[in-house]
Amino acid sequence: ERGQECGQAHGQECGQERGLKREQECEQEREQERDQESDQESDQEREQECEQESEQESEQESEQERGQECGQKCGQEQGQEHGQKCGQEHG
Structure with missing residues (x-):
């Protein structure tokens, strides 16, 4: 049982860390996509988008x-797996 407790605690920590990493990766990917798109656009399109973006900011x-x-x-799921493993090892 102690193994399980240890596993859960450990799993949540590990899960949050992984979740944060994943989140940062997500955001970086999004930013890269945005950069690429803006490179391909004409100034006029960009102007229109500026207006749209200010509307979208609240959505963002x-x-x-x-x-x-x-x-x-995502982090919790992975963390639980990790926690179970940890729990089995220490249980």
């Missing part, structure tokens, strides 16, 4: 939150 905030949730969820 929730997207960031979603990214965090996704990261944590």
Whole structure:
């Protein structure tokens, strides 16, 4: 049983770390995509997008939150696996 407890605690920590990493990767990928797109656009298109983006900013905030949730969820899942392994080893 102690193994399980240790596993869960360890798993959550590990999971959060991995979740954060995943989240950062996600955001970097998104930024890269955005950069590539803006390189290909004409100034006029960019101007229109600026206007749209200011409208989308409020949406983007929730997207960031979603990214965090996704990261944590993904992290917890991986962390649980990790925790079980740890638990078996120490159990």
